Amino acid sequence: MIRQAIIPLAGLGTRLLPLTSVYAKELLPINGKVGLEYIIEECIEAGIKEIIFIISKKKEIIKKYFYNDKFYQKIIKKKKNLRIINEYKKIKKYKKMIKFVYQNNPKGTGDAVLKTKKLIKDNFFLMLLPDDLIIKKNCSKDMILIHNKKKCSVMASMKVNKSTVNRWGIYSKKKNINKNNFYIKDVIEKPDIKSAPSNNAVIGRYILTKKIFKKLYKQKKGKGGEIHITDSIRKLIKDGEKFIGHNFKGRYLDCGTMSGYIKSSMEINKL
């Protein structure tokens, strides 16, 4: 059973400047709702009971968003507005599920995951990258179903344009399980177009084994001087750990870039 999810939120969001110069990108509204709330909803619907946020001192505004009780209570006392009351109830519900850990140096996703080590209780946990929104179908829920059957790690996969492989983690396949799932032979972080083994890219949903922490301890910096989760996953696969790639059914929205962010509001508006 997967009960815990982790969400790395310490990134600086430079691709969305100037929107992120004084504000957290994960709190930006997407069609009138804070982006991070879509991710939380995906978790809850997938049966997750506890969510660990990896923030930084610079991103404490995220904590404040969930710990703004006095403000809400004052407004509600004065206005008794049903919409505000319901929004506050929702935020209180989320707050109960959330724990915070800090990554004050944004050294990469691998380093962010390592910060959660002490809080992870079970053998497997879910990680969601908040820049990657998946709508129309709950990707985490489907991945948990696969994990429950196969009892191994699962990662989301999507075919990308061959000319963009150097922006993603790229899989090489070992064996197809069925139309939508395959065993992963290898995964390479942001390969050159020439050396990329495929155009099957890693999308930000991962069910990871606790064994990843041992690898992360020793993980050296990789592409762009960052500690990548992909590099530690690769080592686990080399050790014989099973990883499944899941071609998800929902629609992917890249909220980490300006054009993607703008498009995602329009796409969600059409739903």
Ligand code: G1P
């Ligand atoms: C991260 C991962 C990469 C993955 C991507 C999905 O990259 O390192 O393997 O393909 O998320 O969005 P980033 O977007 O942080 O550069």
